[in-house]
Amino acid sequence: MTHDDRLSAASAPHSPAQNPDISGELWDVIIIGGGAAGLSAALILARARRRVLVLDAHEPRNRFAPHMHGVLSRDGYSPLDLVADGYREVRAVDGVIENARVVETRATADGFEVVTDSGGLATGRRLIVATGTRDRLPDIPGLAEQWGRGVVACPYCDGYEASGTAIGVLAGSVMGLHVAHMLRAYSNDITVFTSLAGELPEDERMLLEERGMRIDDRTVTHVVTEGDSITGLGLADGSVAALDVVFAQPTPTALDEPLRQLGVAQTETPIGLWTxxxxxxxxxxxGVFAVGNSGIPNALVPIAMGSGAMAALTINGELVAEDVAAASARVAQRQGVDAGVGH
Structure with a gap:
């Protein structure tokens, strides 16, 4: 199956292995989002014998990329295959996964209620939000079509594969020039396109040039391709800058509606307000947790998975403590009754 086939399959709803009435019980944990972070949390909680429900719109952030990198034992693996593996593993230990988009979240006396776009209603003691982000690319024709392949963003994810190639850096801001400096370790052939960032401070320009990088302030008009491969960037003067790969700087947009509906606090980050x-x-x-890019805007896959695992361990510890406290209260009540009978 090609990457485009897997992407089409991932974007379309499919019948899950289970078909439960999700409103028929009080779930221990409801997880909104079934990417690396959400599934990591689900796996640990389900293995702890918790009643876990994952509601997944099946749109992981990295679904456009044919490969992911820097993931131990899965370097070069398809991110869609990782999600498919996660589905199987969670379901194998009785976790429930439903393909559904959550449209409303609200607090209740028992915990939390979530409502899906099909009208489904589920109630849980704890809630994990792992809906992540969406990347908003600069409005340059052809950029979105190459996203995840010839146009990428992360040096840690794709820098090594670009070693020795002609790299273009589409700088979105002066602050974003650090990406060019990171990429310098991979290639001697780097051009930094600055029209989106505006005029560079002289010291920033000198630093780029001192490190052997070219600066091009002409407006980028379109992406040039041959077949499915990127070959360069078209410029306003009609010329083409020949390139093998372009590192762009998309603007991450938090898919945080479930969190905002519950009134969670936000904090200022370098890319704006975030949960x-x-x-x-x-x-x-x-009782509400945010994992993966929902809580850490720049989290790579291993970090996202780790954050899901950490939240799962924390939640299970809390639920065990609640179960023990409830048992302790029953013991105390029974002891009181027995003492009364004795008198």
Whole structure:
């Protein structure tokens, strides 16, 4: 199956292995989002014998990329195949996954309710939001069509594969020039296109030139391709800058509607306001966790998976403590009754 076939399959709803009535029980944990972070949390919680429901619109952020990198034991693996593996593993330990888009979240006396676009309703004691982000690319014709292949963003994910090639850096801001400096380790042939960033401070320009990078301030008009491969960037003067790969700087947009509906606090980050979480993924609302890019805007796949695991461990610890406290209360009540009978 080609990448485009897998992408089409991933974007379309499909029948899950289970078909439960999701409103028929109080779930221990409801997870919104079934990417690397959400599935990592689901796997640990389901293995802890928690009743886990994953509601997944099946649109992972990295679904456009044919390969992911820097993921131990899965370097070069398809991100869509990773999600498919995660589905199988979660379901194998009785976790429930439903393909559904959540349209409403609200707090209740028992925990939280979520409503899906098909009208489904589920209630859970804890809620994990792993809906991630959407990348908004500069409005340059052809850029979106090459996204995840000839046009990428992350040096850690794709820099090594660009080693020794002609690299273009489509700088979106002066702050974003650090991407060019990171890429310098991979190639001696780097051109930084600055029209989107505006006029560069002289010291920034000198630093780029000192490190052997070219600066091009002409307006980029379109992406040039041959077949399915990028070959360069078209410029306003009619010329073409020949390139093998372009590193762009998309603007991440948080898919945080479920969190905002619950009134979770946000914090200022270099890319704007984002959901505030602690080291365990907790938000400002008790019982609500945000993992992966929902809580860490720049999280790579391994970090996203780790954040899901951390939240799962924390939640299970809380639920065990609640179960023990409830048992302790029953023991105390029974002891009180027994003492009364004795008198």
């Amino acid at each position: 505030a979480v602690d080291g365990f993924g907790r938000t400002s609302v008790d």
